[in-house]
Amino acid sequence: MSDTATPEAAVRAVALRAREASYELALATRAVKDAALQAMADALLSRAAEVLTANAEDVARAEGGGTPANIVDRLRLTDERLADMAQGLRDVAALPDPVGEVVRGSTMANGLELRQVRVPFGVVGMIYEARPNVTADAAGLCLKSGNAALLRGSSSARSSNAAIAAVLRDAVASAGLPADAVQLVPGDGHDSVKALMRARGLVDVLIPRGGAGLIRSVVEESTVPVIETGVGNVHVYVDAAADLDKALAIVVNAKTSRTSVCNSAESLLVHAAVAKEFLPRVVKALQAESVTIHGDATFGAHDGVLPATDEDWGREYLSLDIAAAVVPDLEAAVAHIRRWSSGHTEAIVTEDLAAARRFTATVDAAAVMVNASTRFTDGGEFGFGAEIGISTQKLHARGPMGLPELTSTKYVITGDGHTR
């Protein structure tokens, strides 16, 4: 029997190779890493046929299995989507290298020189359900931050992911870096995911990207440190002192500009003082965009509004649905958000500085918006270039995670024979 006879042994074997690769990656200069990223982009384009053929297998299998058309569309790659993936890698090459940044430094009273320097994590595991483009995006971000990537995509995209990984590995090697900087986790079943989650000591951090169920199971089962991402039960609170034109634009934008993303609004809270004026306008505007409103009794007085239950307050719809309630004051809005928020993004619309300060100070979320759409919680919008996900936890990284969030730090202390 080979040493990859069990899922545990197979995952351990790739993780060990990833760790060896990570030692080289940690020492790679920005010039070498950027050359590798350009080579990866070039290879995705020059070997597009190979990737598209593999992708056609995944698409055929999905269609044969009766997968809904919108899910098949997420799976499908095209020349245009491959060009976007390649451009994404070039964009990462253009970003500054986080590794080696001196985060803080000083000279102690005794003359010891202290520097805290950014270093790669080492080996980053990604578990994701999304489109196959994540395979290239994650590989690029990990490589630029000096980390070896262990990638575990959706089994429905297995042929596509295998083809993409093969292309990227060759490109990495052609640039003089170890091919094992990019590896897929072997195996299709939960056993191999579980082995990845238990590979503490070999894998430095796990980042799950996907639905609430996936993330919960990783958080529950993993002994490898996890960065929780993505679930967004996002609220917009329209204050008594709101400019109602701005409020209307923000609510409609936050709910309808893209429903399938974690930063879209799922709940609307309106201060009672403006309910009489605002409710007819917002109900009409949302319904004009085909949004179904699940409302409390006050909203329920409007045609077409369905009654909301506790399930609605807690839901991330990711669809043209919104839960809506009238609240007596800002404190009640904060209390509602405390009870139901997933800690992703919360927004207040107000012209009252004291209300804005109170809301931003008391609402506990990765991002708090004042007079802006919740859709702005995004690595690109924040100026970080690319993001590996949006952290909804408080440890290590919170909010959109760019390259610096894929690093740890190390203290380097230099003396001249100092003893204590």
Place this chain on the structure above:
Amino acid sequence: MSDTATPEAAVRAVALRAREASYELALATRAVKDAALQAMADALLSRAAEVLTANAEDVARAEGGGTPANIVDRLRLTDERLADMAQGLRDVAALPDPVGEVVRGSTMANGLELRQVRVPFGVVGMIYEARPNVTADAAGLCLKSGNAALLRGSSSARSSNAAIAAVLRDAVASAGLPADAVQLVPGDGHDSVKALMRARGLVDVLIPRGGAGLIRSVVEESTVPVIETGVGNVHVYVDAAADLDKALAIVVNAKTSRTSVCNSAESLLVHAAVAKEFLPRVVKALQAESVTIHGDATFGAHDGVLPATDEDWGREYLSLDIAAAVVPDLEAAVAHIRRWSSGHTEAIVTEDLAAARRFTATVDAAAVMVNASTRFTDGGEFGFGAEIGISTQKLHARGPMGLPELTSTKYVITGDGHTR
């Protein structure tokens, strides 16, 4: 049956009170928090008799149970130790408040103003085996960083911890902050520790401080995010280009200045080129300090050196023992450290800049020392004032953790009706 009938319910009840308290703490100004810290220090002194009486119970129980004298000594409180605890709280009051610090900020192209601001975690759980002074130290650091503290000390110190917590809670309340900012976790058994570890959503982070067994069990069982602390299998590598006088002073200091702490040296690696000259000197100097050397074959040629096994290379002795080996070159030293290090602190002694650069770049540890004793890995020595522990993990915090490491961040984005 009350709602605290099971360990889970009891822990849940205190965690909910901690969360309520955390909302107030997050808004408390530095002036109020510092006044509370001073009140806590005052109260420890004015109510010393109460604490010492409770401590005498713990000491009597330990002595009655045949606990070794050195452990009983760790448990024992005195007027002097109480004065140190009070001074520790005043020192924390003197440190800057991390909450509200703007970590980064910019104005986006569209005029949105982005600020990343330090905020408290919320509720911090501490599980510790150490002296009862940790109860006051941890309460002070958590309060200053705006966090409610859930403290779970050693059951051998339960009377002392209860008395200290009662004194501190009264003081916190007298300063106008919620007493529930400081709470002990109820219950003595593993059930209540386990309930704390599973209180995800109520407890934001768990920090275990203690032996390797405690830390491993928390890492394995906790669904609450954990910051791993403390275990130090610390190496000193004496390079071919070392100044052997400095090397001797550093090795002796790192091993013998305090053996029971995580930053003391446990292994010595010597480059073959200097072994002939250095080994007789270092063996003699260590033996003069009553250190037992567990050596490889080369070290073994010296009188009194015991043979080392793999167990020795992996051990955190925390005693007057050291493992010792000769290595052919720097790469072999790095390979040895990669295999056996716990990622705490590693040191090189060398006058060769290239060797120093190679060692600091390739050794993966929270702190890497050049020509300095490993004993310097310490929050106080690093100028952080006080530390809650030394993180040996790569996520969130690495190395000595001061007040900023007890915080998360929040993005606050301000616009004027911005939509996307």
